[in-house]
């Protein structure tokens with residue numbers, strides 16, 4: 001088991017955003033976290049990535065507790081994420097945005113960088129080569145020297161995913177990766193995720209509203225509604241679950 005979320009509760013003052021939620025993700029799985037707006041999905045991501053501490057419960061990664069650990073240490077352990085609202089540096093090129101994802105891995109010291117010693121150049125070369133390999137898999141290599149803002153919304157999302165992959169994660173968390181994309185782009189993205197899973201050997205946990213997308217991509221899902229788990233299991237069963245259908249007002253029928 002790569003990720004175990006055990007009995008997590010998160011309260012913000014009087015609001016219970018997550019109410020005693022548990023689920024687990026297996027290695028190399030593409031797992032979906034779904035539920036209506038405000039259900040608590042992003043809060044759960046923020047707990048897994050160390051941005052929030054749970055009020056109760058624990059999170060285990062490869063069997064070791066990670067709840068309460070600082071976000072950058074969780075990246076070190078092998079969990080990287082993208083955000084619901086794209087967070088790229090607009091005045092930087094696509095390549096430079098991706099290079100930021102490598103920062104913590106650099107194997108030269110600050111002094112070696114300032115003095116521009118050989119290890120600095122060797123490491124820079126290795127990192128750049130890896131960045132181009134990642135861009136190649138994601139089909140954005142041709143935009144390497146373009147400004148991030150000049151790209152379409154869909155391409156910018158891929159740059160964000162590339163930056164997350166630069167950290168060499170074992171678990172990739174994607175917050176609504178298909179948001180704002182047209183049906184053709186969404187279809188293409190689903191195929192890309194299978195490719196990412198296989199090429200980078202990662203497990204993917206994603207939040208998504210587009211049920212057609214989730215149905216194509218995920219074997220198992222967890223459905224949250226007002227912070228409570230109303231379903232956990234196979235996507236095929238989720239589609240026919242009365243409580244899930246009710247929470248989604250029938251959206252599943254179109255999946």
Ligand SMILES: Nc1ncnc2c1ncn2[C@@H]1O[C@H](COP(=O)(O)OP(=O)(O)OP(=O)(O)O)[C@@H](O)[C@H]1O
Nearest residue numbers: 012015016017035036037038039040041042043044
């Ligand atoms: N930092 C915070 N302070 C107070 N309340 C918060 C905070 N973060 C989230 N909440 C509340 O927790 C609940 C769950 O929000 P969350 O953003 O996790 O939902 P979501 O399922 O990701 O929704 P969406 O699909 O709209 O992104 C909401 O009631 C929200 O207002």
